[in-house]
Structures are given as structure tokens and as C-alpha cells.
Amino acid sequence: MTHVNSTIARVETMAPQIATNTKVDLDGLLEFLRPRHRGILITERGDGSPQTSPVTCGVDGQGRIVVATYPQRAKTSNARHRGRASILVLSDDFNGPWVQVDGAAEVLDVPEAVEPLVEYFRVIAGEHSDWDEYREAMVRQNKSLIRITPSRWGPIATGGFPPPTDDD
Template structure:
């Protein structure tokens, strides 16, 4: 599938299933909210303690499945994950929130919650795509 076509589909959606690789080689699946950023990368809010975070730190290969309006309309992307953390992570998480949910009523409260949750932003390249679109 053409990557531009896949990205156009991804840009119109925010829900997907992220697949990472467990230590034993089996897939670990997570329902997630994402957005396709202007840099063409998929952005997902994650916490330090989740299995997907541990899996991607060990093996950065990631697959995202996004279903369309019908069960036969979907795109699957494969790429490499990187983490946005440290200085700048709160601004990156705010951008994520705005793109997925709109404006937050209290950004100071949001920032405190992100720190308490040990949140970071996952950034996944879109290197390969396949699926079925009309």
C-alpha cells in the first residue's frame, strides 16, 4: 500500500490496536488512542510501567492496526518506536491531548497528572503499510 494513502487514512482516525513483541516473542496487543503528527509519525501517550513500554525499549519494532467504518476497511503500519521523554515531554503530551481530545480545562492539573502517571510520548515511524481501503 502507498504510504501517503495509509497516512491519509491514519490522519482521519484516532483509535487503533498497537502490537509489540513480548520477551518470549509473542505479540502483546493494546487498544490505544493515537494521532498522526505533521512529521508523519504516529504519536501515542504511554506510561513508564506498561508492558508495551518495556517491550518497545527492548525491541522497538511496532505495528499499528486501525479499522475503518467497516470491518473490511483497515490499515496496518509497521515502524520503529522512539520515546519522547525528559525536557519537553509535557509540551509533547499537551500537543497529543489537543490533537486527540481538544483543549484541556486546566493544563496545570494535566501536567501534574502526567508527571504522577510517569507519562511519556511514543513516536512510531510509518515504514511499511498494508490493508484494505475502498
Template structure:
């Protein structure tokens, strides 16, 4: 029997659902389900989030973050640790903060059917783009 090598970065790239851990003011973890996009070339993870939510507040205070993803069957997992930078929220639908969210959407999901509507919603919802530089990755495949 030949053993296959497991690369946790491959699972990061394939996953569109994960759990983001940030650090609360009292030091305990805050866990949030997110839709991550892993850019393997830049070795960063992108997540769209809303200003004022716990994860955003936590990252503004302490930018350390951890993201975990699992395979669809639950037998493999990958964890990425790093430092996050937040961009936004923007108040101009044509501004650079919103353009960063447009780029994230295109990379993660393709073309939106109405970019003007998307840009307006990003401003109205006070959306923020998290860019986490990946410092360390680990994981396992149990099959």
C-alpha cells in the same frame, strides 16, 4: 461500476482507536488498545502511554511496533509498521517531555480545558509519548 482506490493512510488519519503490537521478551506479540494520532505530513504515529506498562517496557527493549486500525463498520482495515521512539517520562510539568504530550493532545483532541492540570497529571502518571516512524503501510477495504 467504478472501483474506488483504498488508501490505508486515510484510515490511519481518521482512526482514534487502534491496537498496538509490540514484541515481548519471549518473541510473542503484546497487543494493547491505544488512541493513536497519525501525522500524515511527518508520516509518524503518536501514542501516549504510561511508563512501566508492558508496551513501554517492550518498546524500550525492542522499538519495532505495528499498529492496526479498522473502520467503524469493520469492513476496512489499515496496518502500519515502524520503529518507535519514546519521549519521557518527564518530572517537570513545564519540561520538554510534557510539552511533547501537550502537542500530541492538541493535535489529537484539540484544546484541553485545564492545561496546568493536564501537565501535572502527565508527570504524576509518568506518561510517555511514542513516536513511530511509519516504514510500511498496508490494508484493505472489503466494500
């Protein structure tokens, strides 16, 4: 019980973090997104309910958010049939800033997806040691790529307490 009490005491003495919301234009959004590769992809099921998937994401050269997947996955089917998706892009630090992005979604399948999958790899991990091997693996694995063109996004946000008001 002493450990729990000391943890509570430390938390109570920490300065409160104030939540932030920073509005950005498309260039500011893409600048925020490019170094972040963790996201929660949100698509709509046939009954209208949300379907969510943790994903690795990147931003391609045209400013679209890209996610590698397989054609059999629910997220792929939903994006293909609905033509739209949302993604919550998170910082590596769970308590770091995040942003939700909504937009038109398109799905590319092999063979059309192969070169966009090369770009996906590059924007997330850099150069591959053997691009021919990578391309062959994408075809053999029957990979797909979801591309989301941002049309709406929330502010870049951080969690915390509401900011003080004039009444405080």
C-alpha cells in the same frame, strides 16, 4: 427461534460486500490515519511472541503515530527494548476500513514527553481547557509516549467476500 430465523433470513438477502485493498503512499496513509484514533498496538515480547494492546492513537505533526502510555506497561517496555512496533488502526465502525502500519518505535518519558503529550491530546481531542493543569497531570501520572515512524504499511483494507474472478 423465530427471531434467529428472521435474522438469518435478513443476512441471507443482504448484498455481499466485496473486500477491498487500496494501496496508498505515505501522504495517503497519513490522510487515512488522522481522523481515526482506535488501534491495536503490537509489540514483540522478549520470547518473540506478539503482545497486543488496544490503544487510542493519533498522528503528530511529523507524521508519526503517537500513543500515550505508562513506563511500566508491557507495550512500553517492548517498544523501548525492540525499537519497533506495529499498529492496526481501525475505523470507528468495526466493519470499516483499517490498515496495519509497521515502523521504528521510540519511547519518551517525562519530562521530555510533556510537550509531545500536549500535541498527542491536540491531534485527538483538540484544545484543553487548562494546559498547565494538563502538563502537571502528565508529570504527576508519570506518563510516557510511544512514537512510531511509519516505514511499511499494508493497503487500506475492508473485509468482505473476495472479488469475482474471470471464472465466476
